[in-house]
Amino acid sequence: MLSFQWNISPISKKETVCDTFVVIEMSQVAGNITSLRLYHQGWNETSTEIYQDYEKIWDAVLQKLQKSFEKNN
Numbered sequence: 001m002l003s004f005q006w007n008i009s010p011i012s013k014k015e016t017v018c019d020t021f022v023v024i025e026m027s028q029v030a031g032n033i034t035s036l037r038l039y040h041q042g043w044n045e046t047s048t049e050i051y052q053d054y055e056k057i058w059d060a061v062l063q064k065l066q067k068s069f070e071k072n073n
Contacts, residue, residue: 001025006040008050018047038062 001023008018020042027035038058043051 008047008054018042018044018050036062036065 003021003023006020006022008020020040023039023041025037025039029035040054040058
């Protein structure tokens with residue numbers, strides 16, 4: 001498991017600074033296959049817009065990470 005704090009600055013005047021945290025859990029599925037779960041938590045009620053952006057961003061980041069591992073194996 002890997003966890004870290006992720007401070008997010010507001011992107012509009014309606015939002016406030018949001019101190020979130022990310023947890024990444026890894027577990028071996030079989031042989032050299034690893035399952036990865038990412039949790040991004042701690043959002044506040046004013047961060048709806050940026051939360052939706054991060055939902056898309058994490059998908060793209062994880063896809064690139066998977067391609068990188070597949071390329072190097």
